[in-house]
Amino acid sequence: MSVVQELGSGSFSWRKLGTGIFSVLCVAIGLFAVVTLASTRVEVNAVRSADVCASSGQVDGCLEPVPGRITDTRRDSRGLGVRYHFVPSEAGADDPFVRFLHDNDPEDLTPGLAAVLSGREVTGLAWDGEVVGFDAAGQRVWTIGYEAGGWTSRLWMGVFFLSLGVVGLMGVVRPRRPAVGLVGLGLVGTMLGSLVALALPSLRAQVIGVLVLVAAFVALGLWGQARAARAARGPGDPPVHHAQG
Numbered sequence: 616m617s618v619v620q621e622l623g624s625g626s627f628s629w630r631k632l633g634t635g636i637f638s639v640l641c642v643a644i645g646l647f648a649v650v651t652l653a654s655t656r657v658e659v660n661a662v663r664s665a666d667v668c669a670s671s672g673q674v675d676g677c678l679e680p681v682p683g684r685i686t687d688t689r690r691d692s693r694g695l696g697v698r699y700h701f702v703p704s705e706a707g708a709d710d711p712f713v714r715f716l717h718d719n720d721p722e723d724l725t726p727g728l729a730a731v732l733s734g735r736e737v738t739g740l741a742w743d744g745e746v747v748g749f750d751a752a753g754q755r756v757w758t759i760g761y762e763a764g765g766w767t768s769r770l771w772m773g774v775f776f777l778s779l780g781v782v783g784l785m786g787v788v789r790p791r792r793p794a795v796g797l798v799g800l801g802l803v804g805t806m807l808g809s810l811v812a813l814a815l816p817s818l819r820a821q822v823i824g825v826l827v828l829v830a831a832f833v834a835l836g837l838w839g840q841a842r843a844a845r846a847a848r849g850p851g852d853p854p855v856h857h858a859q860g
Contacts (some may be wrong), residue, residue, distance in 0.1 A: 638783030648773025656766040681739035714759040727754025771809040778802045804832030
């Protein structure tokens, strides 16, 4: 039933409309992330291979040093970990929030990341005005998205939003075919797998992790459908055999 038909019948749901709009936005975000992945990979490689700017006036094609310190933290409202507030020493400069991978266990931090998170003064590194890394304790620490293979984090966030949007649209349309239900479960597995992939070290491990979760959710759906079919037949009903003619 279309939105116009639902308005005419009085069964229109603003919640369904809101879910549909949100889902379309998620699909758009996911598609944008996936489509621009090639340019994102080129940018990440350019940032990681760039040298620190030789002078304060040179900012194009190099990493601009920005002295400052982490002053406080904020829990990300989207459930994407902790954001750290970097305040440059220069008065009036932009003070962004940055995020890091592998910052959950204080005892497992690299010396560089530990120095950045300690609150002592470190050297931030800005690319086109965005803080993308730090030099601290003799190490270079990259913010999330610019670490080694960091383009994959953008890939999996794109996959997450794309899957979330499609699942939301399926909830609005509500198709009743069993195969569509399995597709939905596969997409849920893809969503969860993409979040797990963000914490895995290599692209191969990430792909394997996603495929394992997708297979697990689809297998769970098949088991549920088989159980429902047995319950519908009843304990004493023989299986239905179709005559061949």
